[in-house]
Amino acid sequence: MTPFFTLVRRDVALAFSAGSGALLGVMFFLIVIVALPLGIGPDLNLLARLGPAFLWIGVLLSTLLALDRLFQADHDDGALDLLTLSGLPLELLVLAKCLAHWLTAVVPLIVAAPLMGLFLNVSPTALGATILTVLVGSPALTMIGAIGAALTVTVRRGSLLLAILIVPLTLPVLIFGIGAVNGAVVDGLPFRTPLLLLLAASLASVAIAPFAAAAALRAARG
Amino acid sequence: MWKLANPTVFLGYTGRALPVLWASALVLLVLSAWMAFFVAPQDYQQGNTVRIMFIHVPAAWLAMGCYALMAVSALGTLVWRHPLADVSIKAAAPIGAVFTAVALMTGALWGKPMWGTWWVWDARLTSVLVLFLMYLGLIALQNAFEDPGRAARIVAVLVLVGFVNIPIIKFSVDWWNTLHQPASVVRFDGPTIHPTILWPLLTSAVAFTVLFICLHLTAMRAEILRRRIRTMTVLTAQRAESGASFRPEAAE
Numbered sequence: 281m282t283p284f285f286t287l288v289r290r291d292v293a294l295a296f297s298a299g300s301g302a303l304l305g306v307m308f309f310l311i312v313i314v315a316l317p318l319g320i321g322p323d324l325n326l327l328a329r330l331g332p333a334f335l336w337i338g339v340l341l342s343t344l345l346a347l348d349r350l351f352q353a354d355h356d357d358g359a360l361d362l363l364t365l366s367g368l369p370l371e372l373l374v375l376a377k378c379l380a381h382w383l384t385a386v387v388p389l390i391v392a393a394p395l396m397g398l399f400l401n402v403s404p405t406a407l408g409a410t411i412l413t414v415l416v417g418s419p420a421l422t423m424i425g426a427i428g429a430a431l432t433v434t435v436r437r438g439s440l441l442l443a444i445l446i447v448p449l450t451l452p453v454l455i456f457g458i459g460a461v462n463g464a465v466v467d468g469l470p471f472r473t474p475l476l477l478l479l480a481a482s483l484a485s486v487a488i489a490p491f492a493a494a495a496a497l498r499a500a501r502g
Numbered sequence: 503m504w505k506l507a508n509p510t511v512f513l514g515y516t517g518r519a520l521p522v523l524w525a526s527a528l529v530l531l532v533l534s535a536w537m538a539f540f541v542a543p544q545d546y547q548q549g550n551t552v553r554i555m556f557i558h559v560p561a562a563w564l565a566m567g568c569y570a571l572m573a574v575s576a577l578g579t580l581v582w583r584h585p586l587a588d589v590s591i592k593a594a595a596p597i598g599a600v601f602t603a604v605a606l607m608t609g610a611l612w613g614k615p616m617w618g619t620w621w622v623w624d625a626r627l628t629s630v631l632v633l634f635l636m637y638l639g640l641i642a643l644q645n646a647f648e649d650p651g652r653a654a655r656i657v658a659v660l661v662l663v664g665f666v667n668i669p670i671i672k673f674s675v676d677w678w679n680t681l682h683q684p685a686s687v688v689r690f691d692g693p694t695i696h697p698t699i700l701w702p703l704l705t706s707a708v709a710f711t712v713l714f715i716c717l718h719l720t721a722m723r724a725e726i727l728r729r730r731i732r733t734m735t736v737l738t739a740q741r742a743e744s745g746a747s748f749r750p751e752a753a754e
Contacts, residue, residue: 427663431656435646445639445660448632449667452674459678474677481670492663495580499655 283368284376291380306388309342313396324401331400332410332461339389343421346385348439350429370494378426386418409464413457420453420482423489430496509726516719523716530709537702554612560710562605568598573665576658588654593721599637625679629672636664
C-alpha cells in the first residue's frame with residue numbers, strides 16, 4: 281500500500297503548492313453563496329429555509345471545478361504514463377487520486393461551510409445536518425466525478441463537458457443529502473433513511489467507480 | 503451476429519430490408535393514426551386530448567428501449583468488440599434523444615389542458631428529463647472526439663455507467679417526489695384500459711417501434727458510409743502528401 285499513500289501525499293502536496301490554486305474552489309463556493317441571496321432577496325427566513333440546499337448545490341458545483349484536472353494534468357505532462365508503469369493497478373491509482381482530491385478540494389468546502397451557513401442564516405441543527413450529510417455524501421461526488429474526469433482526459437476544454445456528463449449522475453446524492461437535512465429539521469420526515477441511502481451511494485461508488493474510471497482511462501488513452 | 507460484423511454484408515442485408523421496413527412503417531403509422539382518430543373514442547374526462555397518448559406513450563417506451571439497446575451495444579463494444587456495436591450506439595443516441603424530447607413535449611401539451619400547467623416536478627417527468635440530459639451528454643461526448651475509433655470505447659463506458667445509474671436516479675427521484683408531494687398523475691393501469699383505447703395504443707407502439715428500427719438502421723448505414731468517406735479522405739490526403747514528396751524525384 282506504500283505506493284498508494286505516496287501518490288496521495290504527492291497529490292496533496294501538489295494541490296497546495298504554489299500556482300495550483302488550491303483554495304479557488306472555496307472562493308467559488310463563497311461567490312455562489314454571495315450571489316444567491318442577491319438574486320433571491322435579503323429575507324432571512326426564506327434564506328434560512330433554502331440555505332441547506334444552497335450549501336449542497338454550492339458544494340456540488342465547487343467539487344466539479346477541480347475535477348477536470350484530476351487526471352488531465354498528469355496525462356498532459358506524462359506523469360500518468362510513468363504512474364501506470366509503476367506497477368500500481370490503475371484502479372488503485374484512481375482511488376488514490378480521488379482520496380487526494382477529496383482531501384484537498386472537498387474538505388476545505390466542509391471547513392468553510394459554517395461561515396457560509398452564517399451568511400444564509402441557517403440554524404445550528406440544519407447546519408450540523410448539512411455538514412454531516414456533505415461529509416457522508418461527498419465521496420460519491422468525487423468518485424462519480426472521477427469517471428467523468430477519466431472519460432474527458434484527452435478532451436481539450438473538457439471541464440464543461442465533464443459537468444454536463446456528471447451532474448445528472450450525481451442527482452441521487454443531492455436528493456438524499458437534502459432529504460436527510462430536511463429530516464433533521466422538519467418533524468415527521470425521516471432522517472436516518474436518506475442518510476443511510478447517502479452512505480450506501482458513497483460506499484457503492486467507492487467500490488465501483490475506480491473500475492469504471494480505470495476502464496475509461498484505458499479507453500481514452502488507448 | 504458475426505456474419506453481420508462485416509460492414510459490407512451489413513450494408514447489403516439492410517439495403518434489401520430497409521425499403522420493406524420503411525413501407526411497413528408508413529402503412530402502420532397511417533393505420534395507427536386512423537385508429538387514433540376514428541376508432542378510439544373521446545375520453546369522458548380528457549376529451550380529444552386523450553389522443554396525445556398515442557404518440558406520447560410509444561415515444562416514452564422507445565426513449566427507454568433505445569437506452570437499453572445502447573447498453574447492449576456498449577457491451578458489444580467493450581466485451582465482444584463487435585465492429586458495428588459502436589456504430590449502433592452512435593446512431594441510436596440522437597434518435598433516443600428525439601424520442602425522449604417528443605415524450606416530454608407531448609406530455610407538456612397534454613399537461614397544459616389537463617393539469618393546467620406545462621410542467622410539474624412529478625417523479626416520472628423528472629426522471630425522463632434526466633434521461634434526456636443523459637442523452638445530450640452522450641451526444642456531446644461523441645462529438646468531442648475526431649477519431650470515431652477512439653470515441654467508441656469511451657462512449658461505451660459512459661453508456662454502461664449511465665445504465666447502472668438510471669434505476670438509482672429513478673428510485674431517488676421517486677423518493678424525492680413522495681417527500682415533497684403525493685403523486686398526482688392520472689394513471690392508466692394496464693387491465694382497466696378499454697379495448698377501444700388499448701388497440702390503437704398497441705398499433706401505435708408497433709408502428710413507432712418499426713419506425714425506430716428503420717431510423718436506426720438508416721442512421722447506422724449513414725454512419726458506416728460517413729466513416730468510409732473519412733478513411734478515404736485521410737488516405738487520399740496521405741497519398742497526395744507522399745506523392746508531393748516523390749514528385750521532385752520523378753522530375754529528375
